[in-house]
Amino acid sequence: MSSWLGGIGSGLGQSLGQVGGSLSSFTGQISNFTKDMLLEGVEEVGDAVTELQVSNSKLAEVEASFTTQKSEYDRLRKLYAELEEKLEASEIQIKAQSAEYRTLLQQKDVEISHLKARQSGLQEEFQKLQHSAQSAAIGPAMLPVTTASSTTTSSSVSSYLPQHSGSHQGFHGDEMDLSDVIWSQQEINRLSTEVMRLEAEVAHWRRMSQTSAAAGSGTGDQGEILKLQRTIKDLREEMSREVDEHQHELAAVQDSQRQKMADITRRHRDELAEYEERIEELEEQIQSGGSQPTSPSDSKVPELQKTISSLQEAADQREKQLAELSASLEEAQRNEASLQLERDDALEENAGLLQNYTRLQASVTELQTRVQEQEGKALQKVQLEHEIQALRKNLAASEKEIERLSSLTAEPKEEVEHADILELNTIIGTLRQEKEVLEQEKLNLQERLKKAEDQTVSNNETDSGESEALEDLRAELERREKVLRNTEEERDTLMSELEELDRQNQDATQHMISVKGQLKKAEAELTSLSAELNTTKDKNEALKQELETQKEKISQSAFTLNDLHMGKQQLEGSVKELKDKLGHAQEQNREARREIAELKKTLQEREEQLSVAKAEQDQAGDRATEVQGANEVLAGKERELSDLRRELDEMRSSQEKVLSEDYELKMENRRLKEMKESQGSLKRTVLEKDTRIEALKLEKTQLEGELRQAESKITQQAKQYQQTIEELTRARSMDASALQMEHERAIKLNQDKDMEIAQLKRDMEQVASDHRDTNEMLSITVAGQKQLTDLLQEKDAFTETLKQNASDLQMEMENRITVMTKEAEALKQVLDEKEKQVGGMKEENSHLKEEIDRLRDQQSRPQSLAEPRTLDIITELETEITQLKASRSRLEDEVQTLRRTLEEQQGSLLLSQQSLQAQQTELEQAHARHQQTTQNYDRLIHARDEEISNLQQMVDQLSESRSRADSPPVQGDVILQEEKTQTLNQENGNEKHDLSKVEIEKLVRGIKEKETEISQLNEKNLSLTKQLDQLVVSRDEVGKLSQMILQKDLEIQALHARVSMGVGGGHNQDVLFLQQQLQAYAVEREQVLAVLNEKTRENSQLRSDHHRLMDMIAGKEAALVKLQQENQRLSNMSDPSGSQEMFKETIQNLSRIIREKDIEIDALTQKCQTLVTVLQTSGGESGAGSGGVSSNQFEELLQERDTLKQQVKKMEEWKQQVITTVKNMQHESAQLQEELIKLQGQVTADSDCSSKLTVDYTRLIQSYEQKERRLGSLSQELAQVQQTITQLSTTKEVLLGKLDSVAQTPEAVAAQSSAPSLTVDAPSHQTSPTADSERLQDEVVRLRAQLAEKDNMIRTIQENNHRLSNSASASESEQRSQAEETRQVRERLDALQRSVREKDLLIKSKSDQLNQVSESLRNRENDNEVLKQAVTNLKERALILEMDGRKLKEENELVAARSREKESEFRALQETNMQVSLLLREKEFEMSAVSEKAATMEKMLKDKDQGKTGELNQLLNELKSMQEKAVLFQQERDQVMMALKQKQMETTAVQTELHHMRDKEQRLNLELERLRNHLLEIEDSYTREALAAEDRETELRRRVAMLDQKLATSSNAVENASQHASMQVESLQEQLNGVVKQRDDALIHLRTSQEQVNQYAVSLSNLQMVLEQFQQEEKAMYSAELERHKKEKEEWRRKAQRLEDQASALQINLDEANAALDSASRLTDQLDLKEEQLEELKRQGELQPECFQLPTSAQKVLMRNLFLGYFHTPKTKRADVLRLMGSVLGLTREDVDKMLVDDGRHGVTGWMSSWLGGRGAQSVPNTPQRPTSGQGLNSSFSEMFVKFLEIESTPSLPAPRLPVHDIKPLGAPPSRRTSGAASRAAALGKRPGESNPFLAPRSAAVPLLAGSGSGGSGGHLLMKPISDALPTFTPVPVSAEASAGAVLKDLLKQ
Secondary structure, three states: OHHHHHHHHHHHHHHHHHHHHHHHHHHHHHHHHHHHHHHHOOOOOOOHHHHHHHHHHHHHHHHHHHHHHHHHHHHHHHHHHHHHHHHHHHHHHHHHHHHHHHHHHHHHHHHHHHHHHHHHHHHHHHHHHHHHHHHHHHOHHHOHHHHHHHHHHHHHHHHHHHHHHHHHHHHHOOOOOHHHHHHHHHHHHHHHHHHHHHHHHHHHHHHHHHHHHHHOOOOHHHHHHHHHHHHHHHHHHHHHHHHHHHHHHHHHHHHHHHHHHHHHHHHHHHHHHHHHHHHHHHHHHHHHHHHOOOOOOOOOHHHHHHHHHHHHHHHHHHHHHHHHHHHHHHHHHHHHHHHHHHHHHHHHHHHHHHHHHHHHHHHHHHHHHHHHHHHOOHHHHHHHHHHHHHHHHHHHHHHHHHHHHHHHOOOOOHHHHHHHHHHHHHHHHHHHHHHHHHHHHHHHHHHHHHHHHHHHHHHHHHHHHHHHHHHHHHHHHHHHHHHHHHHOHHHHHHHHHHHHHHHHHHHHHHHHHHHHHHHHHHHHHHHHHHHHHHHHHHHOHHHHHHHHHHHHHHHHHHHHHHHHHHOHHHHOOOHHHHHHHHHHHHHHHHHHHHHHHHHHHHHHHHHHHHHHHHHHHHHOOOHHHHHHHHHHHHHHHHHHHHHHHHHHHHHHHHHHHHHOOOHHHHHHHHHHHHOOOOHHHHHHHHHHHHHHHHHHOOOHHHHHHHHHHHHHHHHHHHHHHHHHHHHHHHHOOOOOHHHHHHHHHHHHHHHHHHHHHHHHHHHHHHHHHHHHHHHHHHHHHHHHHHHHHHHHHHHHHHHHHHHHHHHHHHHHOHHHHHHHHHHHHHHHHHHHHHHHHHHHHHHHHHHHHHHHHHHHHHHHOOOOOOOOHHHHHHHHHHHHHHHHHHHHOOHHHHHHHHHHHHHHHHHHHHHHHHHHHHHHHHHHHHHHHHHHHHHHHHHHHHHHHHHHHHHHHHHHHHHHHHHHHHOOOOOOOOOOHHHHHHHHHHHHOOHHHHHHHHHHHHHHHHHHHHHHHHHHHHHHHHHHHHHHHHOOOOHHHHHHHHHHHHHHHHHHHHHHHHHHHHHHOOHHHHHHHHHHHHHHHHHHHHHHHHHHHHHHHHHHHHHHHHHHHHHHHHHHHHHHHHHHHHHHHHHHHHOHHHHHHHHHHHHHHHHHHHHHHHHHHHHHHHHHHHHHHHHHHHHHOOOOHHHHHHHHHHHHHHHHHHHHHHHHHHHHHHHHHHHHHHHHHHHHHHHHHHHHHHHHHHHHHHHHHHHHHHHHHHHHHHHHHHHHHHHHHHHHHHHHHHHHHHHHHHHHHHHHHHHHHHHHHHHHHHHHHHHHHHHHHHHHOOOOOHHHHHHHHHHHHHHHHHHHHHHHHHHHHHHHHHHHHHHHHHHHHHHHHHHHHHHHHHHHHHHHHHHHHHHHHHHHHHHHHHHHHHHHHHHHHHHHHHHHHHHHHHHHHHHHHHHHHHHHHHHHHHHHHHHHHHHHHHHHHHHHHHHHHHHHHHHHHHHHHHHHHHHHHHHHHHHOOOOHHHHHHHHHHHHHHHHHHHHHHHHHHHHHHHHHHHHHHHHHHHHHHHHHHHHHHHHHHHHHHHHHHHHHHHHHHHHHHHHHHHHHHHHHHHHHHHHHHHHHHHHHHHHHHHHHHHHHHHHHHHHHHHHHHHHHHHHHHHHHHHHHHHHHHHHHHHHHHHHHHHHHHHHHHHHHHHHHHHHHHHHHHHHHHHHHHHHHHHHHHHHHOOHHHHHHHHHHHHHHHHHHHHHHHHHHOOOOHHHHOOOHHHHHHHHHHHHHHHHHOOHHHHHHHHHHHHHHHOOOHHHHHHHHHOOOOOOHHHHHHHHHOOHHHHHOOOOOOOOOHHHHHHOOHHHHHHHHHHHHOOOOOOOOOOOOOOOOOOOOOOHHHHHHHHHHHHOOOOOHHHOOOOOOOOOOOOOOOOOOOOOHHHOOHHHOOOOOOOOOOOOOOOOOOOOHHHHHHHHHHO
8 A cells, every 4th residue: 555655646746746847837938928028019110021020920939839838738638637547546545544434433333332331330330329428428227228229220220221222222233324323423422421420420429428438437337238239239230231232132133033034035935936927938838839720730749848848947946945945944953953052051151140149149148247246236237137138139030030031032042141141250350350450540649649749838838938039039129229219319210111121021921931831732732633634634635736836826926026026116107007007907807707797698598509409409310410410509619619719809909909009019919810710829819918918017917817717617617518418428328329429529529619718718817816916916015115115214213313312321221230130130040940840840740641641541441341430530630730730830820811711612602502593593494495395396296207107007008909909819928018019910910000019119118218307307306406495596496497397297288188199099199299208308307407507506606706705805804904004103103202102101001901910810829829728628628518618619610621621522523423424425425436337337238238139139030031941942852852752653653564564464365275275185185194183173273262362462462552652652741741830830939939038038137127227326316416415515615624724824914914013013112212211311411410510610619719720620620530420421321221222132032922922822713713613514514414314314215115015016916917827827727638638639640640750751861871872882883783674674575575476376376286295295394393393492482483484585584693693692591592503404403412512612602703703702791690689789880781681682482382274385474473573663562472582673672661570670770661752772682581461560550
């Protein structure tokens, strides 16, 4: 802190040094300029061209000086900014000091509690002493009275204690208000006065008891009994007091606990209400979702899941809260247990205390037994028994009370009792220790008293010895005076005069000593007062800096005055001419002031026009119009400024015409007028005129003072303008930033213009003040010159007379001076001894005072609460010691000074009481008026508020009716309906209604803003009424306010009419009307602010004018007094006879005054002697009645001294109170400013958050629209893909349909041909055995039946497949469209609901925050108004202090002037005295010479007869003797003149010292009076602030009551609404349950389809990813194979057609030829071959018979398929494939087995692998068997897919049953293969066992819809089937395990 403060101080020093340097440079420039201007008159140029050149050069110089001054101005502005920053730092320091003062307040509270305890103890002691004195006075027979008195004291104490408890409760609060501070200070004062009174009474009764104790003989035992009674009473009262304190602390603890419980319950209720609202919102959302008519496929399952999840979260939060509450309950239980334990400990300690009580009782009984044994008197025994019984009863009662209190405090409150009991014990111990210490100190003080008395006796003896020596000296003086009278009777008159002078000298020295003592006391008081005033002086440092600047200017003016004195002789001739010119200039100044007043009026009119224009600007909606209006206003302001400049230029030109007579100056003036367009040119012209005024040496200071006053006024106006502009900017803060920038620019321009006007007016006033000052200085200098000339003439005459008389007086006064010097030396020695004694006594007094202060400090510590005896003893000793020492150091002077101060204080007290009464009456009248006006305005404001609330309700009803008419009913969020109606209207498209709703919302917001503005206006009206009561002009403002209220009434009536019109329609009109009203309210607010600013400005102007007039009057009075004194002196000097008479009169007056003072001193000494005797008799005589009288007188004196001390203490306490309140207010103002800044930051942050939220909302809407567009594009792409898939499927079905038709025709032909061939065959082959034929026929019939069944099955399966595929495709398309629609609708609803919820919550939070901020802002505004009032009061006090300082300076100057006058008078008196003495001596000398001449003549006549010779000798001798006598006389006269001169020098020095001391006395008295007045003013302001605080408290209480009522109504409304909502929720819940039950069936159907769709979508996405990879790998191979398959298909169709032709031809040929034989032989061959292979093929699966009857081309195809199938089969089954290939090629089984045995080394596989070159190994991977489900779950997706393909490719075919009738020729393809292929191509759900893996195309081999066996559902997601709409690729053989039935089951399941 120190370094920081040091930095601030150094910075301030540097800045002030820079300011000083700039000022010095500025003054140097001015002086140079004046020299140049003075030299201008010398340069007389006759030619016009040369004149132009000279003027141009001067203009260039002026411009250069202007540039330098401009740079100086910029530098000073920077310095000003730095000083402002330092001021802020000092404000922070002041805040820290205010915190320290807060701690001091807390310490004061502690002191109050200690003082209360002390007061109660003092009361008890006083009553005890009184009763003991009564008992001692009455006797032992009246002892029962003490018991009664003890009961009364306890009752009185108990009656007093509830007050203490009531007051004590005030300290349990956390915050102390101003009323608490006032109350505490009043309590402190009251208690301190009571303490002093009780101490005095205790001292009195102690004296009485001591005297009674000395009188009585056998009262020692009674003293012990009294001591015991006192201790018992003390303990009893301490118990009662502690019980009360315990009760209060218990109540405080209970209150705090109640508050905590109420807070917890309130929080819990708030949270419950929030959760209930949330649940209601969710239920309403469910209900709205259920009531909206949607398609039957729309599902609300996710919404229900969301609601369930939200309810679960709420339930979890509730559980958490319950857990927290349970934890808090457990903690509370633990606390209760701990408190119970502490209670038990406290009970144990209580039991210990009761044991101590019993011990005390036992000790009391023992003491009673001792008393009985010692005295043995029956009456005393009875009395003691009575006492013991009463004490036991009281103890029993106290024990009962303790038990009752312990039962009351059974709850956890024993901690406090325990602590208090411990404190009680400690306090008792400390009290005993302090008692012992005080007794020791009493003994020490008694010893010191004895020593002091001995010293006083010795001092009295020394005084008596000194008085005897003085009497001896006086006797010697009288003897010598007799001798001198005998010898020189003619010089008696001079002796008497010299004695009077000696007496005056002695009196002056005595007076000097007394005055020195008084001055030391006054200086001590002044030091204390100055130490107290240091705090106020710190505040006035800024004002002192300004005063220093003014002092510098005054010093400059003093230098100019010195120059004036130097050039006075030259200027005496030109004074008259200048006076004439000054008269003309004053007239012109008056005209200029009138013009300035007119300009001010025009300025005010322009300001009003400005405010009207700003209002119009606010009304204009468009920003461009506002900017134009502001520019126009600025242009008007600039025009006004230019007009003002022109007028000022004209005024200045007129002044210059009067002042300057030269033609060159006129030319320069005209040219300078042309340059007066900017501020710099104005300053330049002002500087030029200042230089001219300096050249004339007269008018500068006066005009500068006037200009300073105008500058202050205009700065005040500029501040007011800034305030109005800031308020306008605050009102317009809601508008755009561009407008704010325009406003700020306009405001800056206005500020610049106002500053220019202020500068010009300041210069004017400065010039006028300079003019006045120079006039006064000239008049004073002329008068002084006249006086000096007169004095010089008088002094010349006096010197001549003195030279003549000096030689005569010198001889006469030598003898007298020697005697007087001896006496003076003796007296000086006596005085030195007395002064040494006085110094020693003062040192002893200071030591005693230090000891007394130390004792007081020890006693004022909070530990020592009771026993104020030491204080009484110290006060007694102090009074005795001070009185004895004062009697030694001339008690008379001190008593006189005390009496005078008493009289002055009583007079000032009477005056202050009278002024207080007058001020109280004025305050009461003002309060009555203020209350009447406030009541009237409150009524009016309440009426307006009610009307506005009614209007708002009507507008709300209108908006609700509009919203109902416009939008469909929305069940759900009831937080803010306006936002939801807006959103629904946006969806419905009702744009017109939306506009109307937005306008209605704007109306509602405008009405709310109006309400806030009306509340602000009400507060401003209240502050206005306060200021109007203070001001004189109140009726005009009341009229204005009544007019404004009438205007508001008219506007409210118009609002009513508009609202009634607006019910029918016309929202736009309402909007316009309300906007107009808003603008009108803004205009009215600005008008009110302008009126306020005008009133404050007028008040400040009136005050400044009043102060200025008072200063002028004081100056004129001082000048008048001076003139009167000078006239008197001149008149006295004019006649010397009058001066001689005046001299005699002054001497007589002085002698009379001295005699009166001597009489007064004798009377006071007699009084003091009587007082001392009375004191001695009171100390010695104990039982006499005269002692009582002296003690009463002494007590009266002590009481007077105590009252004076109390008054001083009260004044100091009031002063400290005022300082603390001011600092607290400063601290609070700083805090409030910080809080205002925080609130503004919060408001800006909230606005930023709201803007961010709006931006986020728009961004979310944009992203939502973009996602909707993407979804639309995706749906379009999906539709295209589906179209392509459907096209492909249609093409595939067409192709397969063609294949079916091709395959069915040859089957029919074969069936037709087989029957006749068989019939033909039978008769032809009757030779063949019948058994074989019958067996074959049976097999053929059976096979045909099976074929028919299988054909029927295949047809039904195909139909089912077609139907299922169609339905699946249709359902899938429908489901996709419906799912997309439902998803879109759900997303929209979710987004809308989320946005609505977020907006509702945001708006709710923002509205709450806005309400809080508005309330806090209102409170801050009220506090700011109070602080502003306090600041104004402080400013007024500072002004008063400045005025006091000025008055003191003026008084000092007056005193100095008077002292100079008195010195001059004294010198004149001395000179006249010297002249008179010289004249007397001359006359005596002449008389002696004449007498000697007569004697000589007689002698000569006698001796004529004797002879002429003897006569001649005698004559010669006589001549010689006469010459010698003349020489001796001359020497004596010289010596006497020297002694006289020394004496005169000494007397002049003493008189100058006397004058200085009297001046100091006067100054100190004036300081005291000023401080008293200041304290009275502080008290008045303090009472005013207290009354304002009380008014504010009443207002706040009224507002709190209103808010409580509003809270109750709102809570009732909320409860009703919640009940209604709960009923609605129950009904809606029932409806929802019904709707849910109705929808359950549809949802069950929809779930299966949705699950399929979801699975398809998931598997589609996964398979697409995988298949894209496979496509990229095998795209080329797949394309080649597809082309090859297409070619094969085409070839196959051609071959089929050709084979059909061949088959028909062959059948015809066979029928014609021997078909039977050929067929039989072929059949037998084929049957042999087939029977060999049947067993082999049973294991491998079904093998179709086409392979064995194919032509060469077909054999190639078959071999290729077999070859490829070999590589597609797993390795374990490849041996079977090779065997089949061998059977086809005609190889035997043994050869094939041999080749298979050598498989690993050089068999068939090795050959095939070497033959293929490793292609098979590369193309076909090693595929193991089907894995288990566990392996599939652990393996990767690609491995699982490969395994799936391998498993599906295993050809496990059953053994085919081939009857004879099925074997067809080679040209006929079988029906099974073609039909199977067709069916497989048409629908992929056919049984895979009927297909040949070698002949199937690649696309037909993958059954994507077929399941993967029984465990297919548990595998990977990719193993699940996909739709048939997708293209499939790889030809994989199907396993035999997955049959057609399993495939159909899986398909139906899925």
